Amino acid sequence: MPKLASDLVTILVTPQNSAVDIDGRIAQANGRLKASKVRVSIERRGGMLWLRGTFPPKPGALQIQPYRQKLALGVNANPAGVQHAEKQARLMGAQLNLKQFDWTDWLGDRVSPLGTVGYWVERYEQNYWQRRARSLKSQETWQSNYQRVFVKLPSDQQLTEQVLLDAINATTADSQPRRRTVQALAKLAKLAGLEVNLSELTGNYSARSVNPRLLPSDTLIAQVVQSIKNPGWRWVAMVIACYGLRPHEVFHTDMTDFPMLRVLEETKTGARFVYPLYPEWADAWVLHDRVLPPLQILGMAGNTKLGAKVSGFFYKNKLPFRPYDLRHCYARRCFEFDLGVDLGAQLMGHAPEIHKKTYRAWIDEATYRKVFDRLIYRSDRPLPPTTLKDN
Structure with a gap:
């Protein structure tokens, strides 16, 4: 040889x-x-x-x-x-x-050392799937975080700094699409060896605070979810209301340890357990009897599509609140019931920082008043010194 x-x-x-x-x-x-x-x-x-x-x-x-x-x-x-x-x-x-x-x-056969946008997007996708196993979850992440951004680029043009800036400037400043676009394009530029600093264009986007006055009362929630005629969709709405789940998470649940609910690993933040803050709801609504709506996409669709189906049902049936409003109300209950930040975050499946910075911003004045009254008017509250009588 x-x-x-x-x-x-x-x-x-x-x-x-x-x-x-x-x-x-x-x-x-x-x-x-x-x-x-x-x-x-x-x-x-x-x-x-x-x-x-x-x-x-x-x-x-x-x-x-x-x-x-x-x-x-x-x-x-x-x-x-x-x-x-x-x-x-x-x-x-x-x-x-x-x-x-x-x-x-x-250059070889490429137009420039950077190549066209289409060339580098293809390279990035190949690299992405070399590092990740394909699954419904990873495919959904690719589509929502990257493909949604890359598809708006001019695929036959060179990948230049100006092309990236044009795509970023086409999004609204301080918005979630702007943040997603900057993050995806920064990674694309890094792979192509295009030395640009896009971080300053990300903006100050954060989850927007919901007007507390728009959140429904627990009385209204109970009345509305029980009035839903379709048994599958009624069960979906009740579970979201009772356990504060993300809309898609209701399709990835295990009720074996009822009234505790387990969210399975197919969801955004992985497996976790959740307790009903109103166990009376869980019992009265017989939530351990799992009844799903007749959706043909079950088992095939990603979480984004499942969540969209839930939101679509609420919208088409003109319910007076959105699915995520039910989750926000569960967060409000966490505060009302004096649950610690760490426990509340664990139950809701997000970081304690999110629980503090985002969800607590939705606590309205009335909620704080309830907590204040409960603490101040309890019988064992420390009392001030005896007031001196007037001379």
């Missing part, structure tokens, strides 16, 4: 070197490059190798003068890849010294 082929076989059958070993080889190669006064270095980003140096602006870039940039080599971070990267670095360094550097020498 020829030596080159033998070496290749050795590399292929040898167990994968650790990242530490590869980083050591990269450091040695960069040492040799520096000693040779080559102005290009090798970097590892995940399992791939890149070159970094001060290069002329890429076609389509806004800069005029040379600046620090990265170039994806498209080779794996293994011993053979490091050898190839070192050779490429020396070639690139020689072109820079002779003032013969031209980005077209490094």
Whole structure:
């Protein structure tokens, strides 16, 4: 067997070197490059190798003068890849010294070193699914957090800073779509080696406070959910009201330990347990008898579609509140019942910071008044010193 082929076989059958070993080889190669006064270095980003140096602006870039940039080599971070990267670095360094550097020498079949938007979106999707197993949940995350953003980009144009800025500016400032767009495009730019800082464009979006006066009373909630004629949708509305679930979570529940309800792992924040703050509702409404509405998409649709079905039912039937209003009212109850922040957050399946910053903002003056009256007018409250009689 020829030596080159033998070496290749050795590399292929040898167990994968650790990242530490590869980083050591990269450091040695960069040492040799520096000693040779080559102005290009090798970097590892995940399992791939890149070159970094001060290069002329890429076609389509806004800069005029040379600046620090990265170039994806498209080779794996293994011993053979490091050898190839070192050779490429020396070639690139020689072109820079002779003032013969031209980005077209490094493009291959691409329009520019950045490639088109469509090219890099395809690369990002491939990379995404290499890191994640496909499931209903991961597919839904891809569609809502990334595909929804990427589909609005001009796929046949170069991926440039201006293309990203145009897409961001097309969204409303300080909004959830703006935040999602910036986050997705920042990751796309990073993969393409496009050095832009988009973080300042994210804005100040946070979950919006609901006007407490728009939240229904518990009396109204009980009257409305019990009046729903369809038994499946009635059960859905009652469970959301009683346990404060997200709309889609009602389809991923286990009532084995009733009245405690278990939310299964298919949901946004994973498995958790939830107790009814009104156990009387759970008993009177016979919630342990699970009755789902006749939806053909059950077992096939992602959580977003399931949640949309619930919201659609509330809207079409003109119920006087939305599904999430029932969740907000459960949060209000957590405060009224003196549940600690950590416990309330655990029951609702979100971080304590969210419970404090978001849900407590929905507590209206009347709720605070109830808590104040209960504390101040209890019989064992500490009393002030005896008031002196008037002279």
